[in-house]
Amino acid sequence: MAIDIRHVGRCYGPFRSTVCAEQIQAFALAVAGGVPGYFGSAQGEPSPFSTLAAPPTFGVTFAMSPFALACTDPELGLDLLRLLHAEQEFEHGAVVRAGDVLTTVGEIVEVRSRGSLDFLTVRTETVNQGGERVLVARWTAVIRG
């Protein structure tokens, strides 16, 4: 069943998130050990990378809420057993670092159908405590008919 086009423009948020170093570390490790040397050596040498820059897909931790809420929104009534993540885009602005306070808003920007498949796209935008844009993301779900 096609998703009603009247849901385009539906907004979620704002959501606030404070980034801490331990959260970045846990994320990088859970993804499968992260990049060697990301956190410096066991001998105490500092990381060669920009100090605790968040991994490129860390945005899932602070920017996914609008997408998750749209997928489970009773107004849309999507069948979660038929729903899969179909497409994802991240466009990074200012680097996210430990200590940042981030604010995310999201909006349903597109619904479309292709054959028996229905697609839902949520665009999120996240700014940091200085008002700099850190992430624009497009999250697309497919609901299999």
Added chain:
Amino acid sequence: MKTLADFRAGDTFELTREADRYRPIYYAAVSGDFNPIHIDREVGRAAGFAGAILQGMCTMAWLADACTAYLGDPARVKRLKVRFARPVVVGDVVTFRGRCVAVEGPVVRLEVDARNQRGEEVLKGASAEGWLEAS
């Protein structure tokens, strides 16, 4: 760390990661994506798969790791784009084969092929951009 002059069209890079049985649970814990399709094999089966399926965002995180290792710094990864072509099921091993397709000013353009152990594409159209400062 590598500088802009170190990147050339035609460069290649590779990363292999396994969706071990605990990976979706670890990923749920740090991402907040506890959709039961990822952590309960019965729900995965009810949805028509062989078992629990890995969060697509974890596959994308692996893609980002591959690009980060090539670019040399996570802060250089400015764009990532994927289509999830086929779910990664617990037990799958995914190999990411990346290629630098162009260096345009400070922008390093990457394309990545991602396949499971059966040679099936799990991502389509995976691309990334690294932005480097001129040195």
